[in-house]
Amino acid sequence: QKEVEQNSGPLSVPEGAIASLNCTYSDRGSQSFFWYRQYSGKSPELIMSIYSNGDKEDGRFTAQLNKASQYVSLLIRDSQPSDSATYLCAVETDSNYQLIWGAGTKLIIKP
Amino acid sequence: DADVTQTPRNRITKTGKRIMLECSQTKGHDRMYWYRQDPGLGLRLIYYSFDVKDINKGEISDGYSVSRQAQAKFSLSLESAIPNQTALYFCATSSGSTGEQYFGPGTRLTVT
Secondary structure, eight states: OOOOOOOOOOEEEESOOOOOEEESSSSTTTTEEEEEEEEETOOOOOEEEESSEEEEEETTEEEEETTTTEEEEEEEEEOGGGGGGGEEEEEOTTTTOHHHHOOOEEEEEEE | OOOOEESEEEEEEETTOEEEEEEEEEEEEEEEEEEEETTSSEEEEEEEEEEETTTOOTTTTTTTEEEETTEEEEEEESSSSOGGOOOEEEEEOOOSSSSEEOOOOEEEEOOO
């Protein structure tokens, strides 16, 4: 069964520091990877998409992909209290183009 | 205006009742999805549709049915609601070209 694994947390990070969120996946043929942010009781919001090995930066966010290690990460620089949320990793399957979702990592930014 | 809307936003119903959740989108996407989310758990796919004539079961379709009335509308029905269907339900859309999915605000359903 295809799986996406995330540490459930909570991950506590001081304000202004770098938050590092990690995700591993089992489908070696996957080509598309996504990070979503979800505030409590709200819907998931797309933060980053990454399709190629390496880093992709967008403002304070950097997504990193290593297909050989089946590993994708999200770095949040200069963390703010408003970044406190659950971060969901999603991987598109190679077979039927569905997203397989991790259970999410709860991030807490401490002022 | 929101690109993906869901109605109702909250619903409390009794066991055995039929319930319909509706989703509309103005993004022009062909693909639409219904998910449920339970506390502490990830998103689980109920049904998905790649176009009006293409509807597929997800991992937890038992007890649910769907209707794709138009490219922009996708409804989820619970024919006879049971308490373990109490959850947060999300509709999502995708163009298919990027794999990115965009979510509606969700419907909080409580079955008593």
